[in-house]
Structures are given as structure tokens and as C-alpha cells.
Amino acid sequence: MTNEQMLAKIKKMRVVPVVVFNSIDEVMPKLTALVKGGLPCAEITFRTECAAEAIKLAADNFPEMLVGAGTVINRNQCEAAIVAGAKFIVSPGFSAEVADCCAEHEMLYLPGIVTPTEAMAAIAKGLTTLKFFPASNYGGLKTIKAICAAFPYLNIMPTGGISADNILEYLAYDKIIACGGSWMMKGTPEEIEEKTREVVKLVKGK
Numbered sequence: 001m002t003n004e005q006m007l008a009k010i011k012k013m014r015v016v017p018v019v020v021f022n023s024i025d026e027v028m029p030k031l032t033a034l035v036k037g038g039l040p041c042a043e044i045t046f047r048t049e050c051a052a053e054a055i056k057l058a059a060d061n062f063p064e065m066l067v068g069a070g071t072v073i074n075r076n077q078c079e080a081a082i083v084a085g086a087k088f089i090v091s092p093g094f095s096a097e098v099a100d101c102c103a104e105h106e107m108l109y110l111p112g113i114v115t116p117t118e119a120m121a122a123i124a125k126g127l128t129t130l131k132f133f134p135a136s137n138y139g140g141l142k143t144i145k146a147i148c149a150a151f152p153y154l155n156i157m158p159t160g161g162i163s164a165d166n167i168l169e170y171l172a173y174d175k176i177i178a179c180g181g182s183w184m185m186k187g188t189p190e191e192i193e194e195k196t197r198e199v200v201k202l203v204k205g206k
Contacts, residue, residue, distance in 0.1 A: 003108040006088055007129055009066055010041070010157070011177040014203040015167070017196070018043045018070055018159060018182040021054040031058055033189040035065065037196025043070035043090050043180060052080045059085025070180075075101045082107060090180075092133055094118050099125040110157055114138040119151055129155040129177065136161025141170055148175045164199055171203060 001009075010016060017034055019042045021027055031042060040062065044055050046069060058067045068088040069081030078089055078101040088108040091098055095111065102109035103125070112133040113119045122130055132144055135158035139146075144156050158170055159180030170179050184195040 001087070003106070006066070006108045007155075007177065010088075013039060013041050013066070014171060014178050015039060015184075015199055016041055016043050016068070016157065016159075016178050016180045017185055018045060018180050019185055020045050020047055020182070021050055022048055024050045024053055024057065027054045027057045028061065029189040030185065030192060031062055031065065033192035034184075034196055035062060037184075037193040038200040039184075039196045040064050041066040041068075043068045043088075044086075045070040046073070046077050046081070047071050052084045055081055055084040055086050059087075072098055074098065078102065090131055092131075094122050096121070096125065099127065112159075113147075114143070116147060116150055119147055119154065123151065123154075128153055129157070131180065132156050132158040133180075134160030135170075141173060144170075144175070145173065164195075164202060167199070167203065 044051060055069055066087055068090055069086040070090040072078050072081055072089050072091050075097045078098045082105050089102050090110045092112045094113055099109055110131045111122050112131040113122055148154050155177045156175050157178050157180055162179045162181040163183045167179050170176050184199055185192055
């Protein structure tokens with residue numbers, strides 16, 4: 001799958017669940033809940049020691065799922081994620097070494113930005129679809145619109161402070177391809193499935 005095809009799939013889903021696994025035992029039940037809820041996509045973060053193992057388990061057991069790696073902050077993590085089977089890489093900020101690593105592997109990279117300077121650093125690496133994080137702390141939609149006015153060729157995936165209460169406001173702006181969030185991942189697998197089903201219904205207007 002090309003990076004353009006990957007972005008098209010993310011745009012179609014409208015929501016990218018941000019998933020933190022504290023134990024490898026959580027992987028199968030939680031990802032099964034996402035799939036059953038109608039959202040076969042997960043940004044598995046490198047905030048915990050079992051991240052690479054979780055990504056491998058996800059990639060091996062859910063071939064239909066868009067399994068990405070989040071909170072990737074250096075080349076070592078990026079390479080570990082790619083080896084494990086990640087299909088896209090997300091960072092909280094912009095990292096030139098992660099950008100280079102992704103370019104070498106022809107891997108989709110969504111770096112985090114909140115300022116025009118950071119956007120320019122990403123653009124200089126040929127990146128035009130960027131994460132905006134933490135969205136709610138840096139002016140949310142108002143700031144995103146201001147940045148996109150300066151760089152009209154950018155597309156944005158905001159994450160941070162997004163929930164079922166405000167996601168439609170973000171998605172109504174045509175420069176936003178999808179929103180990242182973790183609110184649907186709280187609770188039991190049954191609760192995750194139900195919240196996932198609710199957000200899929202919400203964003204697809206059904």
C-alpha cells in the first residue's frame with residue numbers, strides 16, 4: 001500500500017484511536033473490540049516497554065487493520081516499529097531523523113507540529129500531512145486554520161483533547177483528514193467496542 005493509499009484509508013475512517021498498552025495481554029481483547037466496533041485502526045504508542053511487541057502481535061493477528069506506531073521520537077524506535085509491522089509512524093513533535101528513517105523505508109510519517117516554524121521543518125522534508133498536537137492546548141481549530149492559511153497545501157490530523165463532544169467541529173474543516181483520540185479506549189473491551197461503535201456512527205452521520 002502506498003502512502004497516498006494509506007492516507008486515503010485514514011481519511012475514510014475519520015478517527016485514529018491512540019492506544020497505550022501497559023501489558024501484552026491487553027492487545028488482543030482491546031484491538032478485537034476496535035475491529036468489532038467498526039474501526040480497524042490503531043496508533044500504538046511507544047510510551048511503554050511492550051510497544052514493539054504489541055505492534056507485532058497486532059500486525060500478525062489483524063491483517064485488515066491499519067496498525068501504526070505513535071510517540072515515535074527517534075530512529076531506533078522508528079526502525080523497531082517498522083520491523084514489528086507498523087504501517088505508519090506518528091510523532092508528538094517533528095523529528096528529522098524519524099523523517100529520514102521513514103523516507104528510507106517509504107513509510108508514511110505524520111509528525112506533530114504546533115507552530116509555523118515546525119510546519120516549515122516538516123515541509124522541508126517533503127511532508128504535507130501533519131499531526132497537530134496537543135490540539136486543545138495550542139488553540140485547537142482556530143490555530144489549525146491560521147496555520148493552514150499560511151500553508152494551504154497542508155492537511156492536518158489533530159490529536160489531544162479531542163472527544164465525541166468536539167470531533168465533528170474539527171472534521172467539518174476540509175484540511176483535517178482525521179482526528180486522533182484515546183477516549184474510546186477507556187474501560188472494558190465491551191465498553192471500548194460500544195464507544196467505538198458510537199464514534200463510527202457519529203463521524204459517518206448514520
